[in-house]
Amino acid sequence: MRLEGVTKDYGEEVVTRVLHGIDLTLMPGEFVALVGPSGSGKSTLLNLMGLLDRPSGGRIQVRGQDTSELDDDGLAALRARTLGFVFQFHHLLGAFSALENVMMPMLAERGRQDASMRERARALLGDVGLAERADAHPSQLSGGQQQRVAIARALAMDPALVLADEPTGNLDTGTSSQVFELLRRFNRERRTTFLIVTHDSRLAERCDRLVEVVDGRIRTDRPVTRP
Ligand SMILES: Nc1ncnc2c1ncn2[C@@H]1O[C@H](COP(=O)(O)OP(=O)(O)OP(=O)(O)O)[C@@H](O)[C@H]1O
Numbered sequence: 557m558r559l560e561g562v563t564k565d566y567g568e569e570v571v572t573r574v575l576h577g578i579d580l581t582l583m584p585g586e587f588v589a590l591v592g593p594s595g596s597g598k599s600t601l602l603n604l605m606g607l608l609d610r611p612s613g614g615r616i617q618v619r620g621q622d623t624s625e626l627d628d629d630g631l632a633a634l635r636a637r638t639l640g641f642v643f644q645f646h647h648l649l650g651a652f653s654a655l656e657n658v659m660m661p662m663l664a665e666r667g668r669q670d671a672s673m674r675e676r677a678r679a680l681l682g683d684v685g686l687a688e689r690a691d692a693h694p695s696q697l698s699g700g701q702q703q704r705v706a707i708a709r710a711l712a713m714d715p716a717l718v719l720a721d722e723p724t725g726n727l728d729t730g731t732s733s734q735v736f737e738l739l740r741r742f743n744r745e746r747r748t749t750f751l752i753v754t755h756d757s758r759l760a761e762r763c764d765r766l767v768e769v770v771d772g773r774i775r776t777d778r779p780v781t782r783p
């Protein structure tokens with residue numbers, strides 16, 4: 557994914573520019589932390605990269621395709637095929653089991669259920685250590701378990717890039733470290749690219765690259781070096 561000179565304005569009468577000329581390229585297999593103060597534009601940037609919203613200016617390319625050339629259906633199709641999302645609050649559907657929640661993106665893509673979907677969702681729940689809890693509903697799971705279901709769901713379509721907005725934001729330190737390790741493992745095993753917004757500097761330092769946004773501009777973009 558490549559962003560060139562991306563800007564974002566909010567408001568119609570009073571226009572506020574919240575992103576100013578963002579240039580950012582994510583390489584396949586990278587594991588990147590996105591940090592910055594509250595209100596600096598991290599979620600806005602993630603929404604644009606997630607093709608959930610369009611930039612006010614500049615270009616966003618996904619696998620060489622200029623996304624401004626796509627209509628809303630085209631964006632949705634590209635999003636479903638290439639991107640996965642994990643949010644601070646998991647947004648699982650309470651009326652469905654963990655297994656059904658993980659199957660949801662596959663159902664949306666293919667229109668109807670088949671046995672292979674169920675098998676794949678089971679395997680993903682196994683990968684996140686929840687094979688035994690497949691039939692539990694979200695309210696019967698702990699916060700960390702719910703977040704692991706959300707991760708399994710994000711990976712259901714085998715996305716090239718996963719965008720995570722404070723995926724460990726409402727978890728305790730130990731659980732958040734486990735959830736982080738899980739993302740790390742998928743990154744290593746499948747070469748899935750990750751961009752993770754975090755306020756936790758210890759987690760950020762466990763990524764490969766650190767991008768810092770301040771006042772809607774990239775202030776720092778550096779590799780993370782470990783002792
Ligand atoms: N839909 C919107 N309409 C108008 N202004 C918005 C909208 N969404 C965000 N903003 C503004 O854009 C700026 C960036 O917000 P954003 O949510 O991207 O920040 P953030 O870096 O994710 O902050 P946090 O760390 O608190 O989540 C803020 O000043 C915010 O008030």
Ligand SMILES: [Mg+2]
Pocket residue numbers: 598599600721
């Ligand atoms: Mg945010």
